[in-house]
Amino acid sequence: MNPEAKAFMIGVCREYGSDRTRLMDIVRRIQEQERHVSLEAMELIAEELGIESVEVRSLVSFYSFFSEKPQGKIVIRVCNDVVDLMQGGAEVSRAFEAALGILVGQTTADGKFTLEHTPCIGMCDQAPAILVNHVVCTRLSAAQVPRMVEILKRTGDPQALVTQYGGGNNEDERIRSMVQNSIRREGEVLLAPREAEAGLRQAVAMQPEDVVRSIKDAGLRGCGGAGFPTGMKWEFTRKAAGDRKFLICNADEGEPGTFKDRVLLTEKFDLLCEGMAVAGYAIGAQEGIIYLRGEYAYLQAFLESILARRRKEGLLGTEILGQKGFDFDIRIQMGGGAYICGEESALISSCEGLRGDPKTRPPFPAQKGYLGCPTSVNNVETLCTVACILERGADAYRALGTSQSAGTKLLSVSGDCEWPGIYEFPFGVSLHEILQECGATDAQAVLVGGPSGTFVDPAQFNRTICFSDLSTGGAVVVFGPHRNLLRIAGEYLDFFIEESCGYCTPCRAGTVLMKQRFEEVLAGRGNQSDLDYLVELGRTIKSTSRCGLGQTACNPVLTTIANFRPLYSALQKAPDDNHKASFDIYGALRDHEALAGRTSEIFPHTN
Amino acid sequence: MSKDKITFTIDGCEVTAQPGQTVMQAADAANIRIPQLCYLEGLTPHGSCRVCIVKANGRLDTSCTLPAVEGMVVENNTEEINEYRRDLVDMLFVEGNHICPSCEKSGDCELQGVAYELGITAPKYPYQFPRRETDASHPDIFLDLNRCILCARCVQTSRDLDGKTVFEFVGRGPDKKLAIRPGARLADTELDITDQVVGSCPVGTILKKRVGFAVPVGERTYDKEPHPEQPVSE
Ligand SMILES: Cc1cc2nc3c(=O)[nH]c(=O)nc-3n(C[C@H](O)[C@H](O)[C@H](O)COP(=O)(O)O)c2cc1C
Ligand code: SF4
Numbered sequence: 001m002n003p004e005a006k007a008f009m010i011g012v013c014r015e016y017g018s019d020r021t022r023l024m025d026i027v028r029r030i031q032e033q034e035r036h037v038s039l040e041a042m043e044l045i046a047e048e049l050g051i052e053s054v055e056v057r058s059l060v061s062f063y064s065f066f067s068e069k070p071q072g073k074i075v076i077r078v079c080n081d082v083v084d085l086m087q088g089g090a091e092v093s094r095a096f097e098a099a100l101g102i103l104v105g106q107t108t109a110d111g112k113f114t115l116e117h118t119p120c121i122g123m124c125d126q127a128p129a130i131l132v133n134h135v136v137c138t139r140l141s142a143a144q145v146p147r148m149v150e151i152l153k154r155t156g157d158p159q160a161l162v163t164q165y166g167g168g169n170n171e172d173e174r175i176r177s178m179v180q181n182s183i184r185r186e187g188e189v190l191l192a193p194r195e196a197e198a199g200l201r202q203a204v205a206m207q208p209e210d211v212v213r214s215i216k217d218a219g220l221r222g223c224g225g226a227g228f229p230t231g232m233k234w235e236f237t238r239k240a241a242g243d244r245k246f247l248i249c250n251a252d253e254g255e256p257g258t259f260k261d262r263v264l265l266t267e268k269f270d271l272l273c274e275g276m277a278v279a280g281y282a283i284g285a286q287e288g289i290i291y292l293r294g295e296y297a298y299l300q301a302f303l304e305s306i307l308a309r310r311r312k313e314g315l316l317g318t319e320i321l322g323q324k325g326f327d328f329d330i331r332i333q334m335g336g337g338a339y340i341c342g343e344e345s346a347l348i349s350s351c352e353g354l355r356g357d358p359k360t361r362p363p364f365p366a367q368k369g370y371l372g373c374p375t376s377v378n379n380v381e382t383l384c385t386v387a388c389i390l391e392r393g394a395d396a397y398r399a400l401g402t403s404q405s406a407g408t409k410l411l412s413v414s415g416d417c418e419w420p421g422i423y424e425f426p427f428g429v430s431l432h433e434i435l436q437e438c439g440a441t442d443a444q445a446v447l448v449g450g451p452s453g454t455f456v457d458p459a460q461f462n463r464t465i466c467f468s469d470l471s472t473g474g475a476v477v478v479f480g481p482h483r484n485l486l487r488i489a490g491e492y493l494d495f496f497i498e499e500s501c502g503y504c505t506p507c508r509a510g511t512v513l514m515k516q517r518f519e520e521v522l523a524g525r526g527n528q529s530d531l532d533y534l535v536e537l538g539r540t541i542k543s544t545s546r547c548g549l550g551q552t553a554c555n556p557v558l559t560t561i562a563n564f565r566p567l568y569s570a571l572q573k574a575p576d577d578n579h580k581a582s583f584d585i586y587g588a589l590r591d592h593e594a595l596a597g598r599t600s601e602i603f604p605h606t607n
Numbered sequence: 608m609s610k611d612k613i614t615f616t617i618d619g620c621e622v623t624a625q626p627g628q629t630v631m632q633a634a635d636a637a638n639i640r641i642p643q644l645c646y647l648e649g650l651t652p653h654g655s656c657r658v659c660i661v662k663a664n665g666r667l668d669t670s671c672t673l674p675a676v677e678g679m680v681v682e683n684n685t686e687e688i689n690e691y692r693r694d695l696v697d698m699l700f701v702e703g704n705h706i707c708p709s710c711e712k713s714g715d716c717e718l719q720g721v722a723y724e725l726g727i728t729a730p731k732y733p734y735q736f737p738r739r740e741t742d743a744s745h746p747d748i749f750l751d752l753n754r755c756i757l758c759a760r761c762v763q764t765s766r767d768l769d770g771k772t773v774f775e776f777v778g779r780g781p782d783k784k785l786a787i788r789p790g791a792r793l794a795d796t797e798l799d800i801t802d803q804v805v806g807s808c809p810v811g812t813i814l815k816k817r818v819g820f821a822v823p824v825g826e827r828t829y830d831k832e833p834h835p836e837q838p839v840s841e
């Protein structure tokens with residue numbers, strides 16, 4: 001290793017106080033500078049931090065944005081999410097392979113480019129999309145690719161690919177992105193006009209317990225997908241023993257088809273900070289962390305600058321709004337490309353500089369979370385809503401939506417529809433209404449809640465978005481009549497296998513078995529017993545997995561079997577040889593026939 | 608109203624637990640058998656194999672990580688739960704390469720023991736035949752990852768009891784595997800035959816050299832009875 005690189009790495013470690021819990025940040029910085037984390041680098045980091053190098057490798061090998069092998073100066077990550085593939089993502093990948101002369105997964109000989117696939121990057125409303133280092137390019141076509149590669153070769157600067165900005169804060173000089181907000185429906189709460197900091201002012205005029213009570217009275221439930229009552233989570237955290245408490249904002253937004261948090265971060269970041277300060281005040285946390293997914297690194301400088309401005313304005317830091325004893329600040333923790341880190345306890349592991357393994361519960365984060373301290377993890381949308389509720393009062397919020405599901409929900413709508421984008425609807429809206437508004441007239445299916453949710457068939461489009469019917473973090477993906485739904489279900493299953501942390505048996509080993517048999521069925525070699533096998537295996541994986549990932553990983557298969565049975569029936573051929581459809585008698589006989597030098601008389605070849 | 612004893616039931620039998628004990632610890636103390644694999648007394652429960660799953664107040668959870676609670680109703684030895692357990696053990700068998708008839712651990716292997724206990728004769732899933740590494744470099748210890756079930760007992764024992772951190776996991780999902788110092792062989796690590804980690808492995812992955820077959824097959828722990836303490840079925 002050259003002395004400069006060594007000095008740089010030691011410098012990075014020391015910048016973070018050689019603190020083992022900041023290993024994510026240390027590795028990230030070294031990856032970006034050196035384009036990989038070599039075995040030597042692992043030894044060096046380990047020595048600085050006083051740990052073993054295999055522990056460094058354990059983390060490096062977990063996150064897809066870190067690499068042990070040298071990557072190109074420019075890493076092109078083509079999003080291979082289902083929605084991107086529907087809109088030409090595969091052609092874009094092939095065009096990059098042709099233009100760079102390498103395959104996906106490879107690096108050019110001159111060390112300039114690496115080409116990779118990556119799951120959903122939160123741009124389904126403007127697919128196909130790619131990441132070029134931190135720069136996002138959207139609405140691509142294969143035809144544009146040669147020119148893009150030419151620009152990259154000439155300038156070496158991914159930002160040179162951005163010639164037009166996407167509107168709103170995407171034009172801000174600290175973002176300069178072509179990403180568009182695609183806000184299609186501004187509802188009554190999050191996207192409605194409001195008075196800045198009114199929620200925070202209201203909160204500090206109240207006792208912290210009363211702020212918690214307000215959120216309970218409003219009936220707010222978590223918007224990240226699980227729908228846990230926010231006030232209750234805050235109360236547990238507030239009452240938990242310990243002086244040091246944390247508030248973590250979950251901005252990992254990894255569920256394929258979800259992109260609403262991206263828009264809130266871009267356009268409503270002050271609102272989010274306001275909500276976080278309210279939460280900090282309510283639960284007695286002085287430290288806040290925003291866990292920002294690595295794919296949204298293009299927003300980082302902008303977000304940091306707003307945090308700095310808020311500190312100057314007395315809205316972050318000590319004695320917020322002049323209130324004695326109300327201290328609260330926020331740091332941004334960057335993720336490293338791992339869907340599981342959206343799961344709150346895995347997210348905490350990641351913040352602690354560990355692999356993104358979920359933690360054993362109990363204890364729950366509210367009792368023992370980040371660094372063993374009581375911690376509340378809340379979604380971006382949840383925290384934005386908190387500030388709005390304080391501003392207008394719990395009753396006004398509760399009056400929206402349904403009696404069981406109060407307020408509004410941001411939906412990320414994408415797929416085969418005229419107007420993909422963000423819609424703020426009151427809870428209780430039906431799929432019919434959503435489809436009408438987004439311009440989808442002939443949907444064959446709607447996936448509600450992303451692949452961990454449910455594939456819904458047209459006969460059920462009168463179902464509604466709410467906690468007692470279709471509960472969702474907000475992803476709504478529309479599939480037109482020409483789509484091969486079962487192949488799509490298989491692609492989603494691949495996503496979960498790829499993103500499993502591998503900790504527990506059913507999710508690590510069972511999902512692979514699920515995919516194998518599912519492929520047999522797709523290939524027309526399955527019959528009723530194979531569907532039974534899938535349902536039973538799926539039930540075991542769902543029931544015994546350790547966290548939400550494994551518990552929902554089989555949903556693409558299970559919900560299509562439940563709601564799209566005719567698609568499976570159409571694949572089943574009556575076997576012509578009295579054998580199980582998945583057994584290929586001719587294949588089994590081939591070697592013996594070759595040895596015997598003749599074909600079987602009992603099973604003569606018909607073709 | 609702090610109590611010094613917790614009372615609850617497992618399959619209808621009343622069991623007492625000390626505050627802070629898990630359902631599994633209470634069951635072990637009461638001589639009620641709950642099948643288990645990744646749990647090892649003295650380590651923080653890992654909760655990864657999922658074999659010790661029970662239904663507590665109607666909810667499935669792993670008994671090695673679940674604190675006993677007053678009045679809790681636990682279902683353990685039921686057909687529904689044993690079916691889940693069989694599926695999990697089957698998954699572990701097909702995920703690796705378990706050549707029981709020629710494995711040195713045969714008869715003393717806890718995976719085998721749990722399989723006998725649950726009445727498994729052959730796994731119902733197709734074998735995956737993965738390619739995995741072996742390391743015979745160490746003078747006293749042989750490492751054969753073909754049989755590793757990723758239970759973390761060695762990782763924790765080496766780190767928490769031996770204070771060495773010889774082992775860690777790398778990769779994720781189906782690619783997750785046990786690893787030692789990058790670029791090193793087992794002989795290059797601090798691993799010593801007297802370390803507690805050597806006896807921590809439930810299967811035949813970490814083996815002592817030169818003591819193979821000291822106890823003949825047929826006379827080993829699980830050779831005569833599925834689980835010596837208390838069989839699950841019948
Ligand atoms: C595999 C998995 C991924 C998740 N990803 C996210 C995510 O990206 N963003 C999020 O807010 N919640 C995610 N969650 C839910 C979180 O665990 C947690 O419930 C949520 O952050 C709590 O915030 P809320 O109550 O405000 O919704 C995920 C859960 C699982 C099981
Ligand atoms: S269910 Fe999957 S993601 Fe969750 S702990 Fe188990 S292996 Fe990890």
Ligand code: SF4
Nearest residue numbers: 755756758759761808
């Ligand atoms: S080597 Fe043995 S103890 Fe270690 S994880 Fe594998 S099976 Fe468990």
Ligand code: FES
Nearest residue numbers: 654656657659671
């Ligand atoms: S023994 Fe409890 S999960 Fe393995």
